[in-house]
Amino acid sequence: MSDDESTLTTKFRECEKAIHDFEADDIDSMALKPIIETLLTLEKHVDRLDFFSTNEQFEEFPSSSLQFLLIPAYLGLAIENVPAELDLRAQHLRTARTWFRRFLERLLLFGVISFKLPFLDEDGEAIPDPEEAELPQRNHEVRRTERIRRAEARKNLEMALEKLQIERKRNNDESTMRELYIVQLRLWAIKAVSELDSIAEELPLAEHMIKVRSGAATHTPAKKPPSLPPFIITKDEQQRKVFGLGYPSIPSYSVDQWYESMQQSGRFGDMSKPNVVHIDGQDGGGDDDVPGSDEDESEEARQKKIIFDDYKDTHRRGWGNTHGKG
Numbered sequence: 001m002s003d004d005e006s007t008l009t010t011k012f013r014e015c016e017k018a019i020h021d022f023e024a025d026d027i028d029s030m031a032l033k034p035i036i037e038t039l040l041t042l043e044k045h046v047d048r049l050d051f052f053s054t055n056e057q058f059e060e061f062p063s064s065s066l067q068f069l070l071i072p073a074y075l076g077l078a079i080e081n082v083p084a085e086l087d088l089r090a091q092h093l094r095t096a097r098t099w100f101r102r103f104l105e106r107l108l109l110f111g112v113i114s115f116k117l118p119f120l121d122e123d124g125e126a127i128p129d130p131e132e133a134e135l136p137q138r139n140h141e142v143r144r145t146e147r148i149r150r151a152e153a154r155k156n157l158e159m160a161l162e163k164l165q166i167e168r169k170r171n172n173d174e175s176t177m178r179e180l181y182i183v184q185l186r187l188w189a190i191k192a193v194s195e196l197d198s199i200a201e202e203l204p205l206a207e208h209m210i211k212v213r214s215g216a217a218t219h220t221p222a223k224k225p226p227s228l229p230p231f232i233i234t235k236d237e238q239q240r241k242v243f244g245l246g247y248p249s250i251p252s253y254s255v256d257q258w259y260e261s262m263q264q265s266g267r268f269g270d271m272s273k274p275n276v277v278h279i280d281g282q283d284g285g286g287d288d289d290v291p292g293s294d295e296d297e298s299e300e301a302r303q304k305k306i307i308f309d310d311y312k313d314t315h316r317r318g319w320g321n322t323h324g325k326g
Contacts, residue, residue, distance in 0.1 A: 072103035115258035179269030
C-alpha cells in the first residue's frame with residue numbers, strides 16, 4: 001500500500017466510523033457536517049489517483065482499494081441526513097440522490113451488482129429528471145412488500161459481513177478481505193436503493209413546502225442549486241458519451257431477483273455474473289454467452305468496443321483525470 005493510499009485509508013476509516021455511529025444512533029446528525037467535507041476531499045483524491053480506471057476490470061483492482069468505492073454512498077447518506085433549513089432541504093435531497101446514483105452506477109459498471117437501475121435507460125444513458133419532482137405512483141401493498149424484502153436482504157448481508165469480519169480477525173488473508181469488501185459494497189447497494197426510494201417520496205413534499213413558504217402564485221423561477229464538484233459530473237458524462245455506460249450488456253434482474261440469485265448461491269461475495277440482456281435484445285445465458293462476441297453483439301456495441309480498445313491502447317493506467325495535477 002502506497003503512502004498516499006495509507007493516508008487516505010486512515011481518513012476513510014474515521015469517516016466510516018462516524019457513518020456507522022450515526023446509523024447506530026451513537027452520534028447526532030450535526031456531527032455529519034465535517035464528515036461530508038472530508039469525504040468530498042477523499043473522493044477528489046481517489047479520482048485524481050485514478051484508483052478505478054475504466055481501462056481495467058474489477059478483478060484487477062487491489063483489494064485494499066475496494067473500500068473507497070463506498071465513498072459516494074457515505075456521502076449520499078451524510079448529505080441526506082445533515083440538518084438543513086427548509087429552503088435547503090430539497091437541494092440536499094437532490095445532491096444525496098446524485099451521490100447514491102453515482103455509487104450504484106460504479107458498482108454496475110464494474111459488475112459488483114447486476115440489477116437494472118431505474119434511472120438509466122436501455123442504452124445506459126441517464127433518464128432526465130422532471131423539473132418538478134412527482135410522488136411515485138406505486139401500490140402501497142407492493143411498496144410494503146418491497147420494504148420487507150429489502151429489510152430481510154439487509155439483515156442477511158449484515159450477518160454475512162459480520163461472519164467475514166470475524167473470519168478476517170482469525171485469518172487476515174487477501175481473499176477474505178476482498179470478499180468482505182464485496183459483501184459490504186452489495187449491502188450498501190441495497191441501502192442506496194432504499195434511500196433513493198425514500199428521497200423519491202420526500203423530494204416532492206420538500207419542493208412543495210418551499211413553494212408554500214415563498215408563495216406559489218408568484219411563479220418565481222427557483223434558483224438552480226450549486227452543482228456538485230464539476231470533475232465528477234463531467235467525467236461520468238464524458239464516459240457515457242464515448243462508451244455508453246461502459247457495459248456491452250444491461251441487467252434484466254430487479255434488485256430483489258438479483259439478491260435472491262446471490263442467496264441461492266450461498267455466497268454474497270461471489271463475483272460470478274447472473275443473466276443479462278444484451279443491448280440488441282438477446283438474452284444472455286451465463287458464462288458461455290460472453291458479452292462482446294462477434295455473433296451476439298449489435299453493430300453499435302461492436303463499434304463501442306472498438307473505440308474502447310483504441311482508448312485503452314493510447315491511455316495507460318493512471319492517465320485518468322488530470323484535473324488539478326498542474
